[in-house]
Amino acid sequence: MPIPIRRFFMNQIYSCFSHRSIFYSHSGAALCYSLIFTGNRCKLKIIGITGTLGAGKGTIVDYLTKHHGFVHFSVRGYLTKIIQQKGLPVNRDTLVATANELRAANSPSFIVEELYKEALESGKDCIIESIRTVGEITALRAKGGFTLFAVDADQKLRYTRIVERASETDKITFEVFADNERREMESQDPNKQNLSACMQLADFTFQNNESFDELYRQVDEALVK
8 A cells, every 4th residue: 555545544543543552564554444434533333232131132243243243342241350350249130230330430321431442442343232221322322333223022932041041140030030121121210221211212123032043134134224
């Protein structure tokens, strides 16, 4: 690449990242194929996922990362590191409590804002799992290039799926599962989970009551719209 053109693209990248460091090799120009430059503003294609418990958010994440090249940023993974640093057990109670504490101490969008910083550094299209507050959606929409997916399924089917998944937070009775969901579905506190309001704000809502192939078909249709 000619030096003047190379220099132009690098200036755009540095401006976009607002003093963030970026690796650059003299052997070739940096390639940021997921970034769209509008003046000095950088837009990253972001998909956020919200939905009811056990509906298939992780299944969509796996599909987008394996078949569409997205990079995955997990709210649960972010919280798990903090909980482990405190020497506490990782379960739904500590996940919810830690998330609420961070949002109350900072802002309703604090966790996804931190993940967004990591996404910028990746320089690729990304998927953030999962979105649980309206404040998170507002913050991500303000950055541009944001699409919100929501996924739902029959409650008993979802419980069957989490039992089969058998993660540490999934070893619960149906009654506890239903109670956990009720607790996270609605809240008047902007710092706490409000899955119902988040799902109402989704750009695309998928029903995952059938096969994975049917879910993938719905996702593929949404990606081209």
